[in-house]
Amino acid sequence: MKTLAQLSPQPLWQIFANICEIPHPSKHEQKISAWILQWAKDKGLSVKEDAVGNLFIKKPATAGMEDRPGVILQAHMDMVPQKNADNDHNFLTDPILAYVDGDWVTAKGTTLGADNGVGLASAMAVLASDDVVHGPLEVLVTIDEEAGMSGAFGLEAGWLDGDILINTDSEQDGEIYMGCAGGVDASATFPLVMESVPSGYQSFNLSISGLKGGHSGVDIHTGRANANKLLVRLLNQAIAKFDIQLTELNGGSLRNAIPREANTSFVIPTAQVDSFKTFVEEHQQQIKTNLAIVEPDVSLLLISPEIFAQMWTKDCQRTILNALNVSPNGVLRMSDDVPGVVETSVNLGVVRMKGNKLMALSLIRSLHDDGRTQVEEILSSVYALAGVDVTFSGAYPGWKPSTDSQIMNTVRDVFVERFDYEPKIMVIHAGLECGLFKTEYPNLDMVSIGPTIKFPHSPDEKVDIASVGRYWQLLVAVLAAIPAKTR
Template identity: 70%
Template structure:
């Protein structure tokens, strides 16, 4: 027997283990979708797929519960594909390798996909059960939540009958979420001027690694370093002091993950190499000291690769580096209304060089549309002053808290009756799909719950075993306490 199959609740963990075995990164959910549909049909359940790929599964009320309000359990089927550069793993073909590590379940050198695989597994476990009391029940499984919320954007009215939605994508047991941040993506593009590498110049590649990374929403306040910002700072200083000229600059992999790694290729005059190496050693020592409590494993590696024929012109290079250095990153403002909650943030998530084009991706989040717009203008001004073209896309609204929510009251009272304490009612600085659902279903009463998941969107992702059982107890009890129509 596998380690996960011995955990409780047994059915949930069995389904989650199966989910891990099927590759399902964002934009590539076809295999997991096909399996879910086949699984539902084997149980005799009604399952439909809409034009964008969302799935809808329906189950009749248990006897005596037909008069209850209809409930929709909601999860997304995609996961964030993150691994360390030294890890050999193809997210399109290789299964995730989950294992028990003390009180947690984690994965071997990759993201685990507990975000939102545990939520998906819990919804499917409810569908598979014959001893959980519930009223009319629907399960909504969306696509592409992590890379664009395509499923939530594409949700159309008329597919679902229930009027209470329980989102399963929260990541802290004991916290019940009634609101979330909205966001927008920014893409800045520079046209690079290049030149032939001067004589007596040597070629190098600098790699920055060992950072923790994490979710650009829920981890943004932790002080974790951004690899893109760290390497930019060094490159700008090296440019000003020694005239290094870049041939390539890349960093990060997803706009919604704090970058863990970055690398740059460049050339430098042979007479300045030793002084440059000394600067790199000094810089590494400085950031190791200043970030020692939060980033103890930072590494920089300098190697001499093949010789480069062309490099960036200094003026063009300085435009890029100055813009990246000035670009706002991290927490911009804390909430005035909710203690300890980030209101507005920005993540310089991805840097990419392609020929004579350089691209930077930024994800802005805010609890308020005005905060999002303000941060957007700051980022836009930074890049336009440097001569870049910047475009914004994928704007999605926050989920405004409803203090009169009936399902919130049910969840709060049920939690107190089970655990003899009140849960914390929270707003999360992350992009749950709930805000977008209001477009097609403005009258839905919504709440979000989940187990404790640490460091999602990074290879350190892990889910606490005991909290999965607590979450399951709460979820199933809430279904039995849904009020009548």
């Protein structure tokens, strides 16, 4: 079996293999940052770090290319840490176990980190190469893109000198991205009111697992099930038939990942246990039938754990389950301007108990600020009816498309010349950092390209090997084809 280092282009894949060896989940980028810093110094490159932890690496133009506009290659150093429930991987200490699986590279039971590790590896491979022709070159490596974009938010004026920025965080071969959605985090907090469990009740735990999950932007239109929404619907139906009272409810782990798993603990009168088990079996069959094509591996597991002494009051659980049941989720509107692209969506990504509270965390995305605001208003109304407040934080702007972009036209022309077909010029329903870069660098001419990455933000993440080769060819050719500055 081939190893990553044996794939082509070899320098890129070797660097990506090295990246996989270094733990780098969002909010914990210290190890990967230190490695990049030392790597750049060992190459004799100019490297510096800003106050929030972004890295800046410079390389002079190759001979004869000094009159070209400065180009910034941009990637983020963090990855989404997602794993299967039966996997004991520790993202803070363990390497990603990447391997070649036919035409793809994937990982054993965890996210791969091709998002955005392949883009980072490509930028570093350009820096390391003596053969790639380019003008004045900078590489910007940001922190925390996947969990708040604090690196992009913290980028200050005066650090970058280039005129053109090539973002390497796109995930579809044959497409050139010229715009992206903006977003905002929504957080609702419910107080939990508890009471003692009376005698004659039995304790259970019910979990939903086996869902595909995925990226809450680029996969939101696929119809994949949200574990939080599935479980809440099941519980509402069960409570209408049985005297159930919850003790716990948790699901999902990240706002920007479609939840793959959710679980609840509860008590039920012993006399109703057998009927409830039959209900669960019937509900599981219904889910499997309804989702047979998109979620063939979904399953429910009912077990009897330790005895619970406290349970939610019926009023408390009614309020929470009703609010979560009507909380919007999925695609809310398709774009009128860009056919086939989602305009506005929301993902109920996390439901989490913490002490005597339950938090419901969603991520709203929209190509338009007004679309984002509309969903904020909807969520505010939903949770106001439940008697709780919702807060919004971390809002980031979209990247407004520019049909006059010179770098977009250059990438398109090079693509046609090299591959002999027209690429798709696209707007992505995901949160690239480009919109934030425009805040401090409004004159940057930007474009985003990348290889084909399937199922990012899930343990099924994989990257197409051949597309990485084509992406590398395109990137190298574009750097060489950027015309000289006009005087």
